[in-house]
Amino acid sequence: xxxxxxxxxxxxxxxxxxxxxxxxxxxxxxxxxxxxxxxxxxxxxxxxxxxxxxxxxxxxxxxxxxxxxxxxxxxxxxxxxxxxxxxxxxxxxxxxxxxxxxxxxxxxxxxxxxxxxxxxxxxxxxxxxxxxxxxxxxxxxxxxxxxxxxxxxxxxxxxxxxxxxxxxxxxxxxxxxxxxxxxxxxxxx
Amino acid sequence: xxxxxxxxxxxxxxxxxxxxxxxxxxxxxxxxxxxxxxxxxxxxxxxxxxxxxxxxxxxxxxxxxxxxxxxxxxxxxxxxxxxxxxxxxxxxxxxxxxxxxxxxxxxxxxxxxxxxxxxxxxxxxxxxxxxxxxxxxxxxxxxxxxxxxxxxxxxxxxxxxxxxxxxxxxxxxxxxxxxxxxxxxxxxx
DNA sequence: GTCATCATGTAAACCGTTACATGATTGT
DNA sequence: ACAATCATGTAACGGTTTACATGATGAC
Numbered sequence: 001x002x003x004x005x006x007x008x009x010x011x012x013x014x015x016x017x018x019x020x021x022x023x024x025x026x027x028x029x030x031x032x033x034x035x036x037x038x039x040x041x042x043x044x045x046x047x048x049x050x051x052x053x054x055x056x057x058x059x060x061x062x063x064x065x066x067x068x069x070x071x072x073x074x075x076x077x078x079x080x081x082x083x084x085x086x087x088x089x090x091x092x093x094x095x096x097x098x099x100x101x102x103x104x105x106x107x108x109x110x111x112x113x114x115x116x117x118x119x120x121x122x123x124x125x126x127x128x129x130x131x132x133x134x135x136x137x138x139x140x141x142x143x144x145x146x147x148x149x150x151x152x153x154x155x156x157x158x159x160x161x162x163x164x165x166x167x168x169x170x171x172x173x174x175x176x177x178x179x180x181x182x183x184x185x186x187x188x189x
Numbered sequence: 190x191x192x193x194x195x196x197x198x199x200x201x202x203x204x205x206x207x208x209x210x211x212x213x214x215x216x217x218x219x220x221x222x223x224x225x226x227x228x229x230x231x232x233x234x235x236x237x238x239x240x241x242x243x244x245x246x247x248x249x250x251x252x253x254x255x256x257x258x259x260x261x262x263x264x265x266x267x268x269x270x271x272x273x274x275x276x277x278x279x280x281x282x283x284x285x286x287x288x289x290x291x292x293x294x295x296x297x298x299x300x301x302x303x304x305x306x307x308x309x310x311x312x313x314x315x316x317x318x319x320x321x322x323x324x325x326x327x328x329x330x331x332x333x334x335x336x337x338x339x340x341x342x343x344x345x346x347x348x349x350x351x352x353x354x355x356x357x358x359x360x361x362x363x364x365x366x367x368x369x370x371x372x373x374x375x376x377x378x
Numbered sequence: 379g380t381c382a383t384c385a386t387g388t389a390a391a392c393c394g395t396t397a398c399a400t401g402a403t404t405g406t
Numbered sequence: 407a408c409a410a411t412c413a414t415g416t417a418a419c420g421g422t423t424t425a426c427a428t429g430a431t432g433a434c
Binding site: 005007039040041042043065066 | 397
């Protein structure tokens with residue numbers, strides 16, 4: 001027991017929504033869970049094989065072609081619920097943007113401003129994407145809808161926070177530019 | 190060139206603030222950058238050795254004891270600026286909380302509620318921690334101050350967003366509980 | 379004297395991405 | 407016919423954590 005690779009959870013979860021090929025699974029994860037999850041082929045195919053060996057998924061060969069659709073089995077559904085109930089695996093934080101801004105005095109105000117501007121643009125783009133996803137999900141009439149909207153909402157809140165933060169940060173940069181003596185690179189006190 | 194392991198950036202950045210032992214560096218990264226960065230000993234010590242070989246840091250032996258303080262050299266400062274200017278390394282997203290909530294119908298409303306409650310508590314704790322860090326940083330009079338506050342602000346915005354999201358999510362769960370037919374586990378439409 | 383903390387370092391394991399190889403199917 | 411996309415799979419590589427081994431120093 002206890003493999004706890006969350007790839008297994010994502011794969012079984014995806015197949016719990018509908019049967020799919022490995023390829024389609026990856027597409028779905030990228031397009032639908034993309035804002036909070038990712039998987040590569042190198043993870044998906046071996047995981048599918050392992051799950052098949054354990055009887056958690058069943059391979060349904062589309063005759064003629066090499067493509068095969070994977071269907072979750074009752075034992076797979078049980079396993080999924082078991083996995084979902086396990087403690088969350090927290091990834092150690094690694095935010096390259098904040099790392100650069102923390103040492104912003106070394107990087108210089110102009111570059112920091114650019115970083116903030118880019119972050120602002122990305123957050124606004126994300127907001128637009130979430131609006132589209134929300135419309136799509138709200139139009140559906142599936143039981144998962146409320147849960148799916150919960151994850152969309154998380155994205156929206158986080159993107160709005162990023163917009164507010166970057167905007168405020170750009171104002172700070174204005175002040176630094178107005179009074180450059182505050183942060184002359186190289187001085188320590 | 191172009192190793193692009195952001196560990197090098199974090200190590201040089203840390204030493205650009207003040208000379209430290211490897212141990213102290215790790216403590217500082219955990220305590221100060223902890224909300225957006227992390228490094229383990231297994232990364233720090235080899236990186237310090239490599240940087241020393243390249244002349245980017247200098248080892249200053251505290252005589253008698255085995256402990257040695259590392260000091261950044263002028264070439265190290267140049268290297269740091271070079272690294273900070275490089276494109277941000279984006280880690281593929283992996284949010285175990287949202288993964289579980291997305292498949293919340295399989296997990297069940299009670300467990301989802303618990304997850305949200307925990308997330309809410311953690312966000313509130315984070316908010317309290319940021320308040321303490323902010324007070325501490327604002328009391329200092331160093332050139333980096335505005336940049337450091339920028340990263341604290343990012344944490345605050347994100348934690349406030351998390352509080353708002355989790356609170357709203359708990360309301361959604363109330364509605365689901367009030368009308369359980371919306372999301373009976375197992376049905377597909 | 380002993381316990382917690384400071385300090386250094388390495389080896390093994392893990393997890394995951396990237397790149398590549400390969401070929402079928404579909405649209406134009 | 408050709409290109410784009412669908413589809414499967416693996417090998418190599420890389421970064422990171424974990425666990426372990428080891429010992430000095432300082433507090434009580």
